[in-house]
Amino acid sequence: KQEVTQIPAALSVPEGENLVLNCSFTDSAIYNLQWFRQDPGKGLTSLLLIQSSQREQTSGRLNASLDKSSGRSTLYIAASQPGDSATYLCAVFDSSYKLIFGSGTRLLVRP
Amino acid sequence: GAVVSQHPSWVICKSGTSVKIECRSLDFQATTMFWYRQFPKQSLMLMATSNEGSKATYEQGVEKDKFLINHASLTLSTLTVTSAHPEDSSFYICSAGSGTGPTEAFFGQGTRLTVV
Numbered sequence: 081k082q083e084v085t086q087i088p089a090a091l092s093v094p095e096g097e098n099l100v101l102n103c104s105f106t107d108s109a110i111y112n113l114q115w116f117r118q119d120p121g122k123g124l125t126s127l128l129l130i131q132s133s134q135r136e137q138t139s140g141r142l143n144a145s146l147d148k149s150s151g152r153s154t155l156y157i158a159a160s161q162p163g164d165s166a167t168y169l170c171a172v173f174d175s176s177y178k179l180i181f182g183s184g185t186r187l188l189v190r191p
Numbered sequence: 192g193a194v195v196s197q198h199p200s201w202v203i204c205k206s207g208t209s210v211k212i213e214c215r216s217l218d219f220q221a222t223t224m225f226w227y228r229q230f231p232k233q234s235l236m237l238m239a240t241s242n243e244g245s246k247a248t249y250e251q252g253v254e255k256d257k258f259l260i261n262h263a264s265l266t267l268s269t270l271t272v273t274s275a276h277p278e279d280s281s282f283y284i285c286s287a288g289s290g291t292g293p294t295e296a297f298f299g300q301g302t303r304l305t306v307v
Contacts, residue, residue, distance in 0.1 A: 112295075114295065116298070121303065122300060122301065123284055124235075125298075129295045171235075173296075178237055178240065181227075182234060183233065
């Protein structure tokens, strides 16, 4: 059974810092991995999608990497801003055609 | 990205009544939609996979008679919580992919259900 773990569970940083969020999954047989952002009480916004054949994807200040063989992905946020404060979720589309989520990392960027 | 609309965004109902939540793909056809449940400060737990024109596939532990899912068209799936109880209070959220198989998932805004 696929399990997705995110570390750390919570993170507080001052504005301007670069930071890394980690995601690991137990079964490397995935189709893709997706990073999402969730604001309190809101739905999910897709940030980056990495196909299983890809190593990384970039969008603006965000860069996500994927090492399928080791079951790991990282989300790098450059020059963090208070508006980046949210919960970040990673999810893998596994061999059972289901999107399995990690528990999330709650990020607070302090002005 | 593709747009998924969920309605209502919040609902309060009395214990014993039923509540219907709609999930629509606005600018694409969604063969498959997924329904999730999220408790406070927890991650999303998959409840069921909804396929257009066929019966939904429920995850282990999810009561199919309590959580009725209908996917009558390529742009609409509904989740009905029947005979709701306070323990059903939660955040329900749907997602849809823009194609068949493991494509990028887009999510609705979610529905906050409170059963009193």
